[in-house]
Amino acid sequence: MMLKTIILIGGPMKGTRFRPLSLETPKPLFPVAGFPIIHHHVEACAQVEGMKEVILIGFYQPNDALNRFITQAQQQFKIQIRYLQEYTALGTAGGIYHFRDQILAGNPDYFFLMNADVCGDFPLKEMLQFHTKKPMGTYCTILGTEATRQQSLTYGCIVENKDTHEVMHYVEKPETFISTIINCGIYLCSPALFGPLEVEFKKNLEQNYNCDYTTAPAKEVIRMEQDIFVPLASTGKLYVYHTNKFWSQIKSAGAAIYANRHYLDLYHKSHPERLAKNSVGKPQIRGDVFIHPSAQVHETAVLGPNVTIGKNCVLGEGVRVRDSVILEGAVLQDHCCVLDSIIGWNSQIGVWTRIEGTPNDPNPNKPFAKIETTQTFTNDGKLNPSITVIGSDVQVPSEVIILNSIVLPNKELSGCYKNQIIL
Numbered sequence: 001m002m003l004k005t006i007i008l009i010g011g012p013m014k015g016t017r018f019r020p021l022s023l024e025t026p027k028p029l030f031p032v033a034g035f036p037i038i039h040h041h042v043e044a045c046a047q048v049e050g051m052k053e054v055i056l057i058g059f060y061q062p063n064d065a066l067n068r069f070i071t072q073a074q075q076q077f078k079i080q081i082r083y084l085q086e087y088t089a090l091g092t093a094g095g096i097y098h099f100r101d102q103i104l105a106g107n108p109d110y111f112f113l114m115n116a117d118v119c120g121d122f123p124l125k126e127m128l129q130f131h132t133k134k135p136m137g138t139y140c141t142i143l144g145t146e147a148t149r150q151q152s153l154t155y156g157c158i159v160e161n162k163d164t165h166e167v168m169h170y171v172e173k174p175e176t177f178i179s180t181i182i183n184c185g186i187y188l189c190s191p192a193l194f195g196p197l198e199v200e201f202k203k204n205l206e207q208n209y210n211c212d213y214t215t216a217p218a219k220e221v222i223r224m225e226q227d228i229f230v231p232l233a234s235t236g237k238l239y240v241y242h243t244n245k246f247w248s249q250i251k252s253a254g255a256a257i258y259a260n261r262h263y264l265d266l267y268h269k270s271h272p273e274r275l276a277k278n279s280v281g282k283p284q285i286r287g288d289v290f291i292h293p294s295a296q297v298h299e300t301a302v303l304g305p306n307v308t309i310g311k312n313c314v315l316g317e318g319v320r321v322r323d324s325v326i327l328e329g330a331v332l333q334d335h336c337c338v339l340d341s342i343i344g345w346n347s348q349i350g351v352w353t354r355i356e357g358t359p360n361d362p363n364p365n366k367p368f369a370k371i372e373t374t375q376t377f378t379n380d381g382k383l384n385p386s387i388t389v390i391g392s393d394v395q396v397p398s399e400v401i402i403l404n405s406i407v408l409p410n411k412e413l414s415g416c417y418k419n420q421i422i423l
């Protein structure tokens, strides 16, 4: 069997809820548990037998960070990886149709399609087994999971035939409750899916023939969810495969902390060597911690649970870090304390300073709980409780408290802050 994977990485206008972290690096490359978000996708697909190629589709200008990621992942996973750039945002299915010849080259039997902004213990082999047992001519299997009624309204919602798991009804982000089975943004597709994509593409062209190109959306835009899944429901061509394993979206910085915790937990099974262990002359480790080999951590520091320390970070005496991600080159000076926070690239935190956020994880003990996609502001304009995010190259002085705040890059702070966005 020959397989490919397409990862939809979006572009610079996407990922705005992830600012200021996405100002420095494309969101799909933001490191979670020590590796870029899409590294975890590529790793999962490389383990499926027959996987020949991974194609990233997006509308970022090609850039050094993306090139470095591709080179490194190709070497590590011994698999071909390419980036194909859309000339404009073509929607969640327009890019696939645009690059159909490249996707179909070599006649793959099936291809996985993955949103970049999700994380999880992706059951790809199980989806393949499920899909190949469905009737010939099935177009697509959607990975689905259970959400609460409230959460479901911000996802694609699926009503299924409980015996066959055929999708009977599909509504994208409904206004009122439809179903607690939600679309995880991970699909297994047959090449026959290009049939309905072509029909939709031609319909679009006809309908928009006289539109002004400068004001009308690109005539090639196709939305997988609304334009393809909605009409395919109840035709016997679309199925849902359920998972109870860890899965979540990564829309906000808070979600990155959640993803970090769960990917670290998965390392027990997949990569125990990546988890730091307690030993003489080393920092004290509590629970799951990843420390990049180049980081210098003082032996009196206490780390964990759920902590990632990036490349070339320096952590001084008595430093305490819990439920946080410390990005490459950051310096945490003696006795500072970082809880529920992200510290940006090359930022410096002064001695005895406390950086603290409020986790927005509703269900911390449930391994596959989905986090609420909290908005930055409440309806009355207040900052929602969230983790603290320190942007890149920020200087935080000694002996201050930064609580539940977001600090933009290149700031030099002079005092304490609580519930603020520091521009």
Ligand code: GDD
Pocket: 008, 009, 010, 011, 014, 057, 058, 059, 086, 088, 089, 090, 091, 092, 095, 114, 115, 116, 117, 118, 154, 155, 156, 157, 172, 173, 182, 183, 184, 185, 225, 249
């Ligand atoms: N290449 C490319 N081009 N990628 C795109 C484009 C585009 O024009 N538009 C979106 N994407 C990528 C995003 O970067 C992201 O990885 C993914 O497609 C989904 O993008 P959104 O448009 O932001 O959708 P969503 O995340 O709100 O909802 C989707 O995912 C949910 C699961 O996380 C839908 O598929 C929902 O039904 C689903 O529940």
